Amino acid sequence: MGTIEYTGNHHAFRDKLRRYLDEAVAPHGEAWEQAGIVPLSAWKEMGEKGYLCTWVPQAYGGRGLDFLYSVIIMEEMAHIGESGFMVSLHSDVVVPYLFTYGSEEIRNQFLPGCVSGDIVAAVAMTEPDAGSDLASMVSTFREEEDCFVLEGSKTFISNGINCGVVIVAARDSLEEEPYNAISLFVVEAGTPGFEKGGKLQKMGLRSQDTAELFFNNCRIPKANLLGQRGSGFIMLMEKLQQERLVCAVSALAGAETLVEQTTKKARECIYGSGMPLIKAQEVRFALVEMTAHLKMARAFVNDLVNQHAAGANVVVETSMAKFLTTDFLNDFSRRSMDLLGEAALDDDDVFAKALRDGRVMPIFAGTNEIMKEIAARFMGL
Ligand SMILES: Cc1cc2nc3c(=O)[nH]c(=O)nc-3n(C[C@H](O)[C@H](O)[C@H](O)COP(=O)(O)OP(=O)(O)OC[C@H]3O[C@@H](n4cnc5c(N)ncnc54)[C@H](O)[C@@H]3O)c2cc1C
Numbered sequence: 001m002g003t004i005e006y007t008g009n010h011h012a013f014r015d016k017l018r019r020y021l022d023e024a025v026a027p028h029g030e031a032w033e034q035a036g037i038v039p040l041s042a043w044k045e046m047g048e049k050g051y052l053c054t055w056v057p058q059a060y061g062g063r064g065l066d067f068l069y070s071v072i073i074m075e076e077m078a079h080i081g082e083s084g085f086m087v088s089l090h091s092d093v094v095v096p097y098l099f100t101y102g103s104e105e106i107r108n109q110f111l112p113g114c115v116s117g118d119i120v121a122a123v124a125m126t127e128p129d130a131g132s133d134l135a136s137m138v139s140t141f142r143e144e145e146d147c148f149v150l151e152g153s154k155t156f157i158s159n160g161i162n163c164g165v166v167i168v169a170a171r172d173s174l175e176e177e178p179y180n181a182i183s184l185f186v187v188e189a190g191t192p193g194f195e196k197g198g199k200l201q202k203m204g205l206r207s208q209d210t211a212e213l214f215f216n217n218c219r220i221p222k223a224n225l226l227g228q229r230g231s232g233f234i235m236l237m238e239k240l241q242q243e244r245l246v247c248a249v250s251a252l253a254g255a256e257t258l259v260e261q262t263t264k265k266a267r268e269c270i271y272g273s274g275m276p277l278i279k280a281q282e283v284r285f286a287l288v289e290m291t292a293h294l295k296m297a298r299a300f301v302n303d304l305v306n307q308h309a310a311g312a313n314v315v316v317e318t319s320m321a322k323f324l325t326t327d328f329l330n331d332f333s334r335r336s337m338d339l340l341g342e343a344a345l346d347d348d349d350v351f352a353k354a355l356r357d358g359r360v361m362p363i364f365a366g367t368n369e370i371m372k373e374i375a376a377r378f379m380g381l
Helices: 008-035 040-048 067-080 087-101 104-116 232-268 281-309 315-344 350-358 368-378
Strands: 120-124 140-143 147-157 163-172 182-188 194-199 211-221
Touching (some): 008 040, 008 067, 087 163, 087 182, 104 163, 120 147, 147 163, 182 211, 232 281, 232 315, 281 315, 315 368
Parallel strands (some): 120 163, 140 163
Antiparallel strands (some): 147 211, 194 211
């Protein structure tokens, strides 16, 4: 419990990935933030290197690797702080819908491109008036003789500009009961009636192309319905465990990196009396406290990774891990700034960026309040 048994192959994969990210991804972070988007060429290169959808079976162009390889990618992306390049959302949140619920035709049509980086994937549930409460979504679909027709709009969709395929949740215009009304559809970029809006301006994740999406008389083939008609809620629920675990793994790795960076900076800084900042009792105690919290969270999250990889139902625990780790990341980024003072702002953007980028993590993938609501219900409270 609390330890992940990585093999030599996992370690070698991590080392190679870390070198690649340090050399080929991290140096572009600032330019991508200024552009407000990660170029498609970077996605393509990640695919060529074999770092997208590593779990996809070889029959669909993937490498058929275990979940721990995905965890390594989440951790290493968090380690370089490139949170706008949402590789794990693509590989471990969206593409699993295509694999699990897509027909053989859908799998063959999209999975090879998602692995190679030719196709970036997104999932569109949220609407201007439907975030936590998806039952209140108003985007609809209707069935015609040879197609489904989507109408409505989505907002705050990650990878919204780059996406070549998007999984869209919409309600049946003929069904009253909300929990039987939602279906999921695979919509390709370029389909008439599907339009991408502008990139949304955000306080953080500035290289992430979060966007609005519009569907206007958007006619899609019947074969693009995922799973059974009306089973959208069930499919979304089934995939929540992994989505929340992705969030927890990334937030924890981000918080661990932040504490390492804070420690390093505090060693370098000299304060008033000529002493290194690290010798101030307040700084030392804060670093000890943050490290102790992270060690507990590390044991908890590792255990969940093991259980999830073994197929266990740990949705309540992953909900707890999601709010715990994302709260740590936010608390620690604010605390690091306070401890380091102007030293946190003087040379690079590491600490301010952590503060900006971490802020959304308690909000997306289910808000932290909703995580607590789920846990409270499970605990019979
Ligand atoms: C950067 C970013 C990227 C995103 N990417 C995507 C994406 O790729 N695809 C997608 O579909 N969506 C995406 N979202 C949307 C995200 O999932 C929603 O923001 C989130 O679900 C919360 O919805 P909301 O913002 O409408 O808040 P609301 O649901 O309106 O909630 C507002 C407040 O009320 C609280 N609240 C709501 N209901 C309850 C309740 N029952 N009990 C207690 N408290 C409650 C919430 O916790 C929150 O504090 C993204 C959002 C952001 C900011």
